Amino acid sequence: MPDIVKAKPFHEYMNEYRKQVAKGDIKEAYRGLMEYIMDLRSHFQNKYPDYFVSGNIYYGYMDMTYFSFIPESLKQQKLKVAIVFVHDTFRFEVWLAGYNKQVQAKYWKLFKESGWNKYRIPSTTKGADSIIECTLVENPDFSDLDSLTRQIEEGTLEFIKDVEGFLSKQ
Template sequence: MIPFHEAMNEYRSQMEHGVIKQAYRGLMEYIRDLRVHFETTVPGSFVTGSIYPGYMDMTYFSFTPESLHRQKLKIAIVFLHETCRFEVWLAGMNKRIQAEYWNRLKESNWSAYPLAASLQGVDAITTHVLSENPDFRDLPLLTRHIEQGVMQFTADIEDFLSIEQA
């Protein structure tokens, strides 16, 4: 890791080129539009009022169907900056809920999606890659692809929870 002052010199240099600023602005606009898409087109869901922009590590918003909200769970649609990919995460509304459901999935030998290796410093119970290499040339197609992946992930979680509670 380079010293902070050297990192800032590189940051300044990259910002002077303007491409990073343009890409970041475009990404934030797309994620805002994606959030609005889920809010307006997916019935019976609850979407948070804001997007978490992160520290160029991750940017996300939560999309929580009522069935999961009642169980204090949420679905997060996440963009990971380092790998430039979209993922969907199941998370708890707090650390206690997170631990409870992580343990339930682990004890059930859940295998549909990978569980977080541990809960230390992790915000997800289980995750799924939605788009390994998103094509930002066709945003409507990317949005449909993300929506389909999120809806399948959500349905799989809901199915598991309904079977477990039966």
């Protein structure tokens, strides 16, 4: 059992979880969201064959769900781009991350010390999964999935272009 601070005992959360799952809405919403993210991953994989798209989706613990989308230029530097749905804030984001914690720390320091502030930089790498972050869609409209996909795609490509531009000057 993870060592987390809880407002009430675990069994009370599980009782509420059981009630919510029994209603069916959460289960259907989660299933629909995961299917959309699988379709989004396939869209990127099919439309951008020169990019590496992760074979798996990280489904998370209802905190975040993401997949990687990596151009060769970033892959060579052991960097990756993650297209992320953040459950708590209910938004899509794109993150630059390292292949490991050492790479992440190196590039986080580079961005932090450069004064570049086009995107959010976490205050520390401890406990963080990203080097820099960008909100793609603040309040996603799931009634128009084609438009949502376009927003995510355009924002991700702009983010990658900006990151590549920054790194080319370093």
